[in-house]
Amino acid sequence: MWRRVASLSSSISSYSTSFVAQTASRLNTWESLTTGIAIAQQGKGFIAPKEKTPFITFVLGGPGSGKGTQCVKIVETFGFTHLSAGDLLRREIASNSADGVMILNTIKEGKIVPSEVTVRLIQKEMESSDNDKFIIDGFPRTEENRVSFERFIGVEPNVVLFFDCPEEEMVKRLLNRNQGRVDDNLETIKTRLQVFEALSLPVINYYSQRGNLYTIRAKGTEDEIFEQVRPIFTTFDVCHRAVE
Ligand SMILES: Nc1ncnc2c1ncn2[C@@H]1O[C@H](COP(=O)(O)OP(=O)(O)O)[C@@H](O)[C@H]1O
Ligand SMILES: O=c1ccn([C@@H]2O[C@H](COP(=O)(O)OP(=O)(O)O)[C@@H](O)[C@H]2O)c(=O)[nH]1
Ligand SMILES: [Mg+2]
Known part of the structure; x- marks a missing residue:
C-alpha cells in the first residue's frame, strides 16, 4: 500500500x-x-506521520450551553489539546485569510461555515500537535460536518459529550457573555438555536445510536457540571496519563 x-x-x-x-x-x-x-507535501516541507490513532472527544451542545467553559476544565484535568472550531474560524477572520469575509458573514448570520473550511483548520491543528488526545469543541454541527471529518481525518470520536441546557438558560448566558462577539445578539441567537435544533440534533442522535454519547445536564454551577463530566474520562486509560 x-x-x-x-x-x-x-x-x-x-x-x-x-x-x-x-x-x-x-x-x-x-x-x-x-x-x-x-x-x-513532498517538496513543500514534511509532516512526520503520527504513530498512534488519536483519542478524540467531540463536545456538542447549543450555543451558551457551557462547552468552552467545561473544555478548559477537561484540558486541565486530563491533558487534552483543546480545538474550538469557533475559535479557529474567528482566528481565520482575524488573520484576514481568503475565507475571512465569508466566515465572518456566516457567523454573523448564525449559519454554518462549509465543512471543507472547518475540517481543514481542525486537520492542520491536529497535524501540528505533539499530543494524541484532542477535545474538539463545537464541531461537528451538522451531519455533513460529521461525514466530512470522518472522510478527511479518517477517525471517529471515542467520546461525544452533549451539554443539554434549557434554551432560556442558554440565551441568558449568551446575552451576558460580554466577549464582544458579533453573534451574541438576540437576532443571531434565534437563528443559532434554530440551526442547533434542525442541524446539530441529528448529529447528537447519530452518536446516541452509535453508543458513544454522554449527555450532561448543563444547568448548575460550573463545578457541579464538571462532576458529571469527570467520571466519563476516568474510565479511559488514555486519560490517566499524567498531566504535567
Ligand atoms: N454553569 C454555568 N453557569 C452559569 N454560567 C455559565 C456556566 N457555564 C458557563 N457559563 C457562562 O456562560 C457563557 C457561555 O459559556 P461558554 O462556555 O462560552 O458556552 P458555549 O461554548 O457552549 O457557547 C459564558 O459567559 C460562561 O462564563
Ligand atoms: O464547526 C463549526 C463551528 C462554529 N461555526 C460557526 O461559528 C459560530 C460560533 O461557534 P462557537 O462554537 O464559537 O459558538 P458557541 O456555541 O460556543 O457559542 C457558530 O454559530 C457558527 O456560525 C461553524 O460554522 N462551524
Ligand atoms: Mg464556545
Whole structure:
C-alpha cells in the first residue's frame, strides 16, 4: 500500500485535499492519512506521520450551553489539546485569510461555515500537535460536518459529550457573555438555536445510536457540571496519563 500511495505522489505538485480524502477513505486510518499528507507535501516541507490513532472527544451542545467553559476544565484535568472550531474560524477572520469575509458573514448570520473550511483548520491543528488526545469543541454541527471529518481525518470520536441546557438558560448566558462577539445578539441567537435544533440534533442522535454519547445536564454551577463530566474520562486509560 505504501508503494501504491508513493507512486501516486509523483503527479502531485502541491497539497491536494482530494488526494488526501481519497487516501484516507480508502485506507481509513490516521496513520495512512498523515502518511498521505507527508507524501502529498513532498517538496513543500514534511509532516512526520503520527504513530498512534488519536483519542478524540467531540463536545456538542447549543450555543451558551457551557462547552468552552467545561473544555478548559477537561484540558486541565486530563491533558487534552483543546480545538474550538469557533475559535479557529474567528482566528481565520482575524488573520484576514481568503475565507475571512465569508466566515465572518456566516457567523454573523448564525449559519454554518462549509465543512471543507472547518475540517481543514481542525486537520492542520491536529497535524501540528505533539499530543494524541484532542477535545474538539463545537464541531461537528451538522451531519455533513460529521461525514466530512470522518472522510478527511479518517477517525471517529471515542467520546461525544452533549451539554443539554434549557434554551432560556442558554440565551441568558449568551446575552451576558460580554466577549464582544458579533453573534451574541438576540437576532443571531434565534437563528443559532434554530440551526442547533434542525442541524446539530441529528448529529447528537447519530452518536446516541452509535453508543458513544454522554449527555450532561448543563444547568448548575460550573463545578457541579464538571462532576458529571469527570467520571466519563476516568474510565479511559488514555486519560490517566499524567498531566504535567
Ligand atoms: N454553569 C454555568 N453557569 C452559569 N454560567 C455559565 C456556566 N457555564 C458557563 N457559563 C457562562 O456562560 C457563557 C457561555 O459559556 P461558554 O462556555 O462560552 O458556552 P458555549 O461554548 O457552549 O457557547 C459564558 O459567559 C460562561 O462564563
Ligand atoms: O464547526 C463549526 C463551528 C462554529 N461555526 C460557526 O461559528 C459560530 C460560533 O461557534 P462557537 O462554537 O464559537 O459558538 P458557541 O456555541 O460556543 O457559542 C457558530 O454559530 C457558527 O456560525 C461553524 O460554522 N462551524
Ligand atoms: Mg464556545
